[in-house]
Amino acid sequence: MSAVIETKNLKKYFSVPGGVLHAVDDVSISIERGKTIGVVGESGCGKSTLGLCLVHLHESTDGQIFLNGEDVTDLNKRQLRKFREKAQIVFQDPYSSLNPRMTVDEIIREPLILSRRYKKGELDDRVDELMELTGIEERLAQSYPHELDGGCRQRIGIARALSLDPEFIVCDEPVSALDVSIQAQILNLLMDIQEKSSLTLMFVTHDLSVVRHISNSICVMYLGQVVEMSPTEELFLNQLHPYTKALMSAVPSIDIHNPSQRVMLSGELTSPINPKPGCRFKDRCVYATTACEEPQTLEEITPGHLCLCSRVNEINQLV
Amino acid sequence: MLRYVLQRLLMTIFVIIAAAILIFTVMYFVPGDPAKIILGPEATAADLADVRHQLGIDRPFLVQLGSFMYNTFIKFDMGTSWFRNTSVFGGMLERIPRTFLLGFLSIVLTSLVGIPMGVNAATHHRKWQDKGVISFAMVFMSVPEFWVALLFIIFFSLRLNILPSFGIGSWKNYVLPILSGALAGIGGIARYTRSCVLEVVHADYITTARAKGVMERKVIYQHMLPNALIPVLTNVGTSFTRCIGGTIVMEKIFSFPGVGLYLSDAIASRDYPVIRGCVIVIAAFTAILMLLVDLSYGYVDPRIKAQYVKQSTKKGKIKNVA
Numbered sequence: 001m002s003a004v005i006e007t008k009n010l011k012k013y014f015s016v017p018g019g020v021l022h023a024v025d026d027v028s029i030s031i032e033r034g035k036t037i038g039v040v041g042e043s044g045c046g047k048s049t050l051g052l053c054l055v056h057l058h059e060s061t062d063g064q065i066f067l068n069g070e071d072v073t074d075l076n077k078r079q080l081r082k083f084r085e086k087a088q089i090v091f092q093d094p095y096s097s098l099n100p101r102m103t104v105d106e107i108i109r110e111p112l113i114l115s116r117r118y119k120k121g122e123l124d125d126r127v128d129e130l131m132e133l134t135g136i137e138e139r140l141a142q143s144y145p146h147e148l149d150g151g152c153r154q155r156i157g158i159a160r161a162l163s164l165d166p167e168f169i170v171c172d173e174p175v176s177a178l179d180v181s182i183q184a185q186i187l188n189l190l191m192d193i194q195e196k197s198s199l200t201l202m203f204v205t206h207d208l209s210v211v212r213h214i215s216n217s218i219c220v221m222y223l224g225q226v227v228e229m230s231p232t233e234e235l236f237l238n239q240l241h242p243y244t245k246a247l248m249s250a251v252p253s254i255d256i257h258n259p260s261q262r263v264m265l266s267g268e269l270t271s272p273i274n275p276k277p278g279c280r281f282k283d284r285c286v287y288a289t290t291a292c293e294e295p296q297t298l299e300e301i302t303p304g305h306l307c308l309c310s311r312v313n314e315i316n317q318l319v
Numbered sequence: 320m321l322r323y324v325l326q327r328l329l330m331t332i333f334v335i336i337a338a339a340i341l342i343f344t345v346m347y348f349v350p351g352d353p354a355k356i357i358l359g360p361e362a363t364a365a366d367l368a369d370v371r372h373q374l375g376i377d378r379p380f381l382v383q384l385g386s387f388m389y390n391t392f393i394k395f396d397m398g399t400s401w402f403r404n405t406s407v408f409g410g411m412l413e414r415i416p417r418t419f420l421l422g423f424l425s426i427v428l429t430s431l432v433g434i435p436m437g438v439n440a441a442t443h444h445r446k447w448q449d450k451g452v453i454s455f456a457m458v459f460m461s462v463p464e465f466w467v468a469l470l471f472i473i474f475f476s477l478r479l480n481i482l483p484s485f486g487i488g489s490w491k492n493y494v495l496p497i498l499s500g501a502l503a504g505i506g507g508i509a510r511y512t513r514s515c516v517l518e519v520v521h522a523d524y525i526t527t528a529r530a531k532g533v534m535e536r537k538v539i540y541q542h543m544l545p546n547a548l549i550p551v552l553t554n555v556g557t558s559f560t561r562c563i564g565g566t567i568v569m570e571k572i573f574s575f576p577g578v579g580l581y582l583s584d585a586i587a588s589r590d591y592p593v594i595r596g597c598v599i600v601i602a603a604f605t606a607i608l609m610l611l612v613d614l615s616y617g618y619v620d621p622r623i624k625a626q627y628v629k630q631s632t633k634k635g636k637i638k639n640v641a
Contacts (some may be wrong), residue, residue, distance in 0.1 A: 057530060084532035091530075097523035111531045122514070160531065164621050295469075 003030035005054060005087070005168045006202040010063035012046070012053050019274035023049040024060070025224035028298075031168070032175065034052065034198035038215030038232070040206060040247070044272070046224040048092070049202045051170040054202065056080060067168070085115055088161040092173040094153035098145040104156055105130075105141040111163045126163070134159040135189060136180045151182035155189070168200045175210060187214055208251050209244065212236060217304075220244050224270050224282040226298060230305040240307040240316055242285045287315050324614070333607040338602035339391060339595065343384055346591050353401060353589040374401060376591075391599070398592035400585075407596040410581060415600065417487065418570070418577035422562030425497045429504035430555055434548070436505070437512025439522055441547075442539060452513065456506035468572045469501035485574035496573045500566065504558060511554055515547040522546075549620050556612030560605040 012024040023046040025049070031037045039047045040289055052058040055067060056075065064073045075083055091097035098107060110227060112118050118126055134155045139232060145153055155172060161169055171190065175183040189215060194201060195236050206288040211218055211232070218235045220228040220243065228241040239245045246263040267284040291310055299306045309315070321571035324622070353363065354370040362370075371377040390396045397407040440452035459467070475495060482491050519525065520543065528542040529535075567579035574580070580595055585593035 056529065057526060081532045084530065089530050091523060091527060093523055097527045099524040099542055099546070100527065110528075110533070114532050159529075160527070 002033065003066070004033045004068060005202070006030035006066040006069075008052070008064040008066070010053060010065065011061045012049050012058055013061045016273060021273050022046075022224045022275055023272065024053060025275075026063070027221075027224075027226050028063075029219055029226065029229070031200050031202060033167075033200055034194065035217070036194065036201040036203055036215040038211035038218045039202060039204045039221060040208060040211055040218060041221035042247075042269070044269070045221045046272075047206075047221050050171050050221070051089065051172045051204045053179070054168075055087045055170050056083060057089065081114075084111075085164040086166050087168045087170070088155070088164075088166040089170040089172060090157050090161050090174045093177050094150050094157055095145075095177065098153060100144065100146055100158060103142050103144055104136065104148075107145070107156055107160050108163055111160065115164050118163065130159040130163055132195065133162070134143070135185075149182075151185060153187050154178060154182075157245060158186070158189065158193075165197070166199070170202045170204065172204045174203075175204070176205065178209065183210070190214065208248065220247065223270060223275065225280060225308060226306075227281065227308045228306065229298075234302075234305055238305075240301055240305065240312050241281075241309050242287055242315060243281050245303050260297065287311055320617075324610070327610045329614070331603070331610060334606045335599060335603050336388075336392065339388065340384070342598040343387055346589075346594060347380055347383070350587075351589050354569045356589050387595070391595070396601070397596040400593050401590050402588055407592050410593065411578065411596055411600055413617065414576060414578045414581050417575070417624065418566060418579060421493060421496055421500075421566060421569075421575070421577060422559060424493065425501045425504065426555060426559050426561060428497060428501045429508055429558070432501075433505040433508030434512050434551065436509040437551075438516055438539070439515035440509065440513040444517060445522065449513070450507050456510045458503040459506040462503075464499060464503055465568050465572055467502055468495070468569060469550050471499050472572075492573070492575070496501060496566075496569045496575055497601055500562075500569050502552050505528065507558075508551065508554065512547070512551050515550055516543060519543050519547045525613070545619075549616070552619055553612055556608060556615070569610055 007031070010024060010027045011022075014021040014023055025046075027050055029037065039050060041047050049058060053060045056072075059074065060260060064071055066072065067083070072079075072083055102110075105127055108130055109123060110127055112123055126139070128138065131141065132139050136159060138240045140152065140288075141147065145156065148156075154177075157174070174190070175186050178186060180303070187210065190201065193199060201214075203211065205211055215232055217229065217231045219226050220241065222243050228235070228244045230240075235244070238250070239248050242263075246265050249261060249263045265284045265287075270280055270283055277293075279288070279292040279296050282286050282288040285292070289311065294310065296308050296310055298306050299312075301307050301312055352371075353374060353376065354367045357370055358366055368377070374384065375383065378386075390398065397411075399406055400410060403410070412621070414597055418560065436452050436455075440449040443449050470546075472484045472495065475482040475559050482494050525542055527540060528538050533542065566575075566577060567576065570577045570579035571583055578600070581593060582597040582601075584590075
């Protein structure tokens with residue numbers, strides 16, 4: 001299978017007072033057509049930045065991005081415009097990400113006009129089609145975003161992202177601002193659309209139950225690095241990295257007879273500014289030894305299951 | 320919508336009447352005897368009494384107020400200037416267009432220069448463009464307008480001798496008053512625009528627009544500005560009303576025969592009919608301009624317009640059902 005989107009050693013550093021902030025550090029991922037990758041991690045671990053880099057809303061510092069095998073790391077204005085038709089993003093906050101002065105119809109229509117792909121008469125049809133696909137009632141076409149509820153606004157965001165039939169969409173915590181019943185509607189909508197058009201998704205979230213529901217594989221990030229990557233079910237059964245273990249144990253269990261064993265983390269989050277080489281999790285890790293001072297590499301432990309921990313075998317008694 | 324406009328117009332009438340009563344009362348109690356100013360210091364008591372009787376200022380306050388209100392608002396007669404012996408209405412009619420043109424041109428200049436400056440500063444936040452605009456605004460907002468005007472007269476009229484320093488007659492007479500009046504305004508509008516645009520520069524929907532593939536120039540002019548400029552528009556509208564009433568200093572310095580100079584001369588000579596006429600006209604202008612500014616909101620901000628539209632369609636539907 002060919003990867004729709006692929007990154008090689010992607011880096012995004014920000015210059016901040018006090019040094020260089022490593023928001024995304026050496027991330028290599030690839031997503032196959034029609035699949036969904038879930039990116040999880042705590043706040044500030046760089047998962048949103050990774051998503052923004054992939055759709056060129058941030059320019060990456062180093063590394064490469066490929067779309068359908070083609071290098072799209074550096075694009076000029078015209079190439080960027082073509083790229084935007086293929087790679088889109090759904091934003092986290094459906095309240096602030098829609099221009100308050102544009103009607104629903106105008107928001108969805110704008111990318112269609114910009115692409116010059118549709119003739120005048122076809123535009124109306126395409127807008128109607130998108131609204132129907134995303135479940136926005138037709139009577140709302142001339143409404144302004146502030147008149148609608150959060151779920152409906154996020155549908156507009158999705159309709160807008162889908163308008164030019166992209167191949168790849170980054171969903172940057174698209175449901176975290178919505179209440180639970182609407183979260184499910186939006187997730188199912190995304191999955192339905194994916195099924196229909198074999199869309200490739202990157203799903204950035206910190207909600208593990210959402211990831212499990214929607215994604216085929218999961219990528220766990222910690223301080224800008226991918227610490228573990230694996231197919232979804234495998235990861236929920238069998239976590240290798242100490243950080244993933246702690247993260248998974250934090251999911252509340254509803255089974256009172258068999259409560260999950262919490263792995264409590266102590267210590268503070270290490271600063272992402274000028275991080276030292278070596279494992280970035282070592283200060284909070286119960287298994288840390290001097291070996292963790294060495295730079296770590298992401299290795300395939302079992303087929304399809306990658307982990308960034310030099311002591312992974314000892315910790316999990318795999319040998 | 321129509322009802323709202325009518326309500327506001329009705330309020331405007333009350334504002335004008337209130338302004339008339341206020342200015343009449345103030346002028347009644349202000350010290351200074353018009354009769355003495357007319358006749359000069361050597362007048363006899365009998366002459367003074369005679370003139371006072373002619374002018375009607377020897378009557379009781381309420382009688383004077385009543386006859387003033389009756390003449391102004393029922394007969395639409397603002398009286399005759401005590402000094403020029405010309406009708407106040409005629410004097411106003413002659414001067415209003417000049418002051419209006421002066422104010423209008425200075426607002427146009429202020430907006431055309433100030434708003435792009437502010438936008439440029441905001442889109443180049445913390446770069447040299449931004450710092451330049453801020454310094455410009457700081458300097459010209461702090462320096463008094465009349466001082467700038469005097470410097471301009473020294474430089475352009477006395478040294479270079481290219482622009483006239485007083486009077487009216489050619490377009491050249493407008494240049495210096497407009498320029499010296501607009502500089503502070505440009506600074507103010509530029510600063511204000513800058514802060515308004517800065518608020519939306521990092522808004523999420525701007526990122527959305529970029530993600531859609533909108534070109535950067537269009538992002539600024541179609542997504543940022545319409546959202547940022549609503550408060551700027553109000554500011555321009557209100558500064559226009561200030562221009563109509565507030566050119567007194569400029570008109571005095573440049574001896575520009577507009578409403579401002581008319582008013583300030585009248586105050587100096589206690590020419591009550593002219594003072595009242597000027598104040599009433601300025602109040603009416605201000606009230607109507609404010610109404611226009613409020614109405615323009617609806618067209619600038621679709622959220623406000625949407626309210627009106629929804630209300631009227633709702634009413635229409637109810638009627639249809641009945």
